[in-house]
Amino acid sequence: MAGHHKKMKYQFKTSADLLKLAAKYKMPISEIAINYEIETFKKNRKEIIEKMARNLMIMREAVKKGVNTNKKSFTGMSGGNAKKMYQFYESRKQKLLNKTALVAMSYAMATGEMNAAMGRIVAFPTAGGAGTVPAGILSVAEGLRLSDNKIFAGLFTASAIGMIIAENATLAGAEGGCQAEVGSSAAMAAAGITEMRGGNSAQCLNAAALALKNMLGLTCDPLGGLVEVPCIKRNAVGVITAISASEMAMAGIETFVPFDEIVKAMKNIGNLMAAELKETALGGLAITPTGCKIRKKIGLPPIKSL
Amino acid sequence: MAYSLFDIAGPIMIGPSSSHTAGAVKIGQFSRAIFDKTPSKITFYMHGSFANVTAGHATDKALLAGIMKLKTSDPNIKNAFKLAHQQHIKYEFKKTDLGPSYHPNTVKVVLEAQGKKKMEIIGSSIGGGSAKICKINDFDVDIKAVAGKYKYLVISHGNDTAVLSDVMKHITNFGKFRIAGIQSTHINDHMLTVMNLEGRDLYLYEVLELEKIHGIEFVRSLTRLEH
Numbered sequence: 001m002a003g004h005h006k007k008m009k010y011q012f013k014t015s016a017d018l019l020k021l022a023a024k025y026k027m028p029i030s031e032i033a034i035n036y037e038i039e040t041f042k043k044n045r046k047e048i049i050e051k052m053a054r055n056l057m058i059m060r061e062a063v064k065k066g067v068n069t070n071k072k073s074f075t076g077m078s079g080g081n082a083k084k085m086y087q088f089y090e091s092r093k094q095k096l097l098n099k100t101a102l103v104a105m106s107y108a109m110a111t112g113e114m115n116a117a118m119g120r121i122v123a124f125p126t127a128g129g130a131g132t133v134p135a136g137i138l139s140v141a142e143g144l145r146l147s148d149n150k151i152f153a154g155l156f157t158a159s160a161i162g163m164i165i166a167e168n169a170t171l172a173g174a175e176g177g178c179q180a181e182v183g184s185s186a187a188m189a190a191a192g193i194t195e196m197r198g199g200n201s202a203q204c205l206n207a208a209a210l211a212l213k214n215m216l217g218l219t220c221d222p223l224g225g226l227v228e229v230p231c232i233k234r235n236a237v238g239v240i241t242a243i244s245a246s247e248m249a250m251a252g253i254e255t256f257v258p259f260d261e262i263v264k265a266m267k268n269i270g271n272l273m274a275a276e277l278k279e280t281a282l283g284g285l286a287i288t289p290t291g292c293k294i295r296k297k298i299g300l301p302p303i304k305s306l
Numbered sequence: 307m308a309y310s311l312f313d314i315a316g317p318i319m320i321g322p323s324s325s326h327t328a329g330a331v332k333i334g335q336f337s338r339a340i341f342d343k344t345p346s347k348i349t350f351y352m353h354g355s356f357a358n359v360t361a362g363h364a365t366d367k368a369l370l371a372g373i374m375k376l377k378t379s380d381p382n383i384k385n386a387f388k389l390a391h392q393q394h395i396k397y398e399f400k401k402t403d404l405g406p407s408y409h410p411n412t413v414k415v416v417l418e419a420q421g422k423k424k425m426e427i428i429g430s431s432i433g434g435g436s437a438k439i440c441k442i443n444d445f446d447v448d449i450k451a452v453a454g455k456y457k458y459l460v461i462s463h464g465n466d467t468a469v470l471s472d473v474m475k476h477i478t479n480f481g482k483f484r485i486a487g488i489q490s491t492h493i494n495d496h497m498l499t500v501m502n503l504e505g506r507d508l509y510l511y512e513v514l515e516l517e518k519i520h521g522i523e524f525v526r527s528l529t530r531l532e533h
């Protein structure tokens with residue numbers, strides 16, 4: 001196995017490990033993450049950046065296609081809202097949020113809508129939560145006019161946070177509910193954004209913690225069991241959670257409960273959550289009268305509605 | 307097994323769901339490789355969440371696409387039914403309950419072809435686009451395929467693992483590869499081994515060279531699992 005000869009220097013399984021490494025090597029989280037990948041998988045830096053660059057290309061493609069189309073999904077439940085949101089941002093109508101936030105919402109739905117219409121996306125970390133991270137990172141890069149290098153930093157930092165969650169809890173809605181999918185992606189995006197805008201490692205983790213804490217308990221109860229409703233719009237609000245958490249962290253606000261403990265809480269909540277609320281489409285929104293109509297439409301066996 | 311950053315950032319996939327699309331494509335790819343022939347008829351017995359939410363998640367198309375060797379990022383997945391028709395592959399989806407010991411996203415794939423013994427393979431999509439083969443015919447196995455991590459070699463050989471050292475020697479001669487894991491399982495009177503490789507894709511002539519090794523029945527390279 002890897003690491004027989006040299007002692008591994010950049011291994012982390014928790015956010016506490018990550019913070020220690022960042023302090024020890026005086027590096028941002030993204031650099032620790034890249035070094036982790038280099039030493040664990042014997043890859044060189046160029047290969048790793050190239051692989052992320054391919055992901056970035058696909059993310060941009062999905063976002064761009066998504067904001068420009070009215071194409072509906074096979075069920076007709078989704079499609080066209082990313083475009084609506086983008087047009088609203090471009091309009092002269094009164095708005096409360098700034099450009100970055102509005103564009104982020106549009107991008108988040110764009111990826112989700114492309115996914116629902118069987119388009120190509122990056123599952124980051126899963127298909128259901130795939131809108132949040134690219135939306136946050138691309139919109140912040142546009143809003144603050146940041147380079148692609150900063151974007152890579154954001155993506156690597158987000159991945160590192162995702163890895164810690166995967167290691168200590170789960171990223172699957174079927175196991176942990178939506179807190180594990182959109183919740184995790186909000187935490188990942190929050191950390192990524194925070195690093196991109198110049199936050200330090202502790203601020204990145206505070207942002208991730210504040211975002212994840214706010215998503216705890218979120219169930220996975222999609223209509224017809226499809227990754228459309230509430231998933232797509234949930235990513236739009238998820239990225240706003242990420243942006244707000246980043247603002248709080250930059251304001252110097254700290255999480256009272258450390259990130260690693262929040263991840264443990266998420267796992268515990270996931271275990272306590274009824275199976276009906278974990279991707280089976282047997283509870284919550286999925287069994288509302290509207291949800292039952294969708295069941296019927298796609299040929300699922302009828303169940304009693306709320 | 308250590309996580310890679312790209313287990314989180316990826317895989318690149320065709321929607322709508324990593325468990326139901328990407329993972330299902332992988333189960334299809336594995337089934338086809340283990341069966342070692344284009345099946346003429348396939349019956350998919352869908353269990354748990356696979357049974358409940360198949361159509362809208364396109365799990366059915368994804369499984370079939372995998373059997374036809376499509377990549378998880380192939381935009382043609384949505385045309386899988388049409389492609390199967392063109393290739394004269396008959397398919398059927400049935401609901402089943404395999405029991406509580408199986409993951410909610412599980413399918414039993416029954417493959418048939420002229421002049422070949424029918425084969426039953428049970429596979430689960432375990433989240434994030436990763437898949438696991440749990441049973442081949444009557445034999446419990448545990449073969450995992452993590453998205454974007456390795457190239458997989460599926461090797462069918464006689465009832466002994468000595469021949470594998472020959473295989474490894476050849477692979478080392480081909481160039482810079484790292485063998486990251488080997489899992490072997492007995493099936494009737496022969497064995498099935500899955501090797502996880504790191505490195506480039508194997509060329510077809512290299513696979514054919516491996517097949518010439520005495521004691522090897524067939525070798526299938528699932529290089530397409532990557533995306």
Ligand code: SF4
Nearest residue numbers: 128173178181220231
């Ligand atoms: S509701 Fe379920 S399927 Fe939808 S994004 Fe959340 S976890 Fe994924």
